[in-house]
Amino acid sequence: DAGITQSPRHKVTETGTPVTLRCHQTENHRYMYWYRQDPGHGLRLIHYSYGVKDTDKGEVSDGYSVSRSKTEDFLLTLESATSSQTSVYFCAISEAKGTSNQPQHFGDGTRLSIL
């Protein structure tokens, strides 16, 4: 198993509260990603990082921010959670071999419920 730890694994919170999800890796991989998985939508990219302090938006970035101050940690923040952000969130990591991308490896997910 790739060394990826997501925390918390489960969280229930109220609309309007801030929420931060953490992804921690022990593989020293350059790339880190946050996805959300919803019924009927598969996996959709929220934000990704290609190095410390280097991040970019994905397909569904509105309402989310990220930070990566260390190689091993990638944080996803919902500044003011809404019910539409109830989802399962997955972190993934990957590396490049020369100029070729390598497969992403995923954590076990965080189930977030916003009431």
Next chain:
Amino acid sequence: DQQVKQNSPSLSVQEGRISILNCDYTNSMFDYFLWYKKYPAEGPTFLISISSIKDKNEDGRFTVFLNKSAKHLSLHIVPSQPGDSAVYFCAASRLSGNTPLVFGKGTRLSVIA
């Protein structure tokens, strides 16, 4: 607009038979394709990949076929086993450069004993 499409939400196959999962893509810039398998309450697990310089890649019971002219790929599982029951995601990207994966919506495979 969906760039990666898995048009079959579900598939049922008998144990021992072949499972064929299909995937279509629209972006001609994609040259790197992957299949992931996902069990409930777990993260997706990488299964097999193929780059556009090949039309087939095999790993044990799993084979991926790529038809570039049709922008179509398929995953064959032979023989299918009950433990293969899971959701399978197709994904596509560029082999080089900082290009994230684009995922299909998934196909739920049920292998019946």
